[in-house]
Amino acid sequence: MYNDNTTYVVGNSKTNTDNAITNRFNSFFIGFVVDVDTDTIVDLSCSSTIRTTDEFVKTLLIGKSLKVFDPNLEKEVKRRYHGSSQRAIIVAYKDAIKKYNEIKIKYF
Numbered sequence: 001m002y003n004d005n006t007t008y009v010v011g012n013s014k015t016n017t018d019n020a021i022t023n024r025f026n027s028f029f030i031g032f033v034v035d036v037d038t039d040t041i042v043d044l045s046c047s048s049t050i051r052t053t054d055e056f057v058k059t060l061l062i063g064k065s066l067k068v069f070d071p072n073l074e075k076e077v078k079r080r081y082h083g084s085s086q087r088a089i090i091v092a093y094k095d096a097i098k099k100y101n102e103i104k105i106k107y108f
Helices: 020-025 051-061 071-080 086-107
Strands: 006-013 028-035 040-046
Touching (some): 006 086, 028 051, 040 051
Antiparallel strands (some): 028 040
16 A cells, blocks of 8 residues: 555554543554655544544645644644644644655655
């Protein structure tokens, strides 16, 4: 399904203690599939408890870069996503950027 120029990286975050995701997974995470030639997010899934959440997060992040933090993406999440994991999405995205850059230096 994914070609040889992709890599997989997970960004982690914490959510509110009253969040269903915390009760189920103890944390929030997003698994990103990234094209290492363009640094573009080509697919992802997140530790959501509702299918619609996973699909909506995809619409926010697929096609974006995982090379550098995009403050416009943070604004877009804040404008469009109004669930209790809003901040966790942004933190997981930032965590994945850090990990991706470490992976890219080491392996690509």
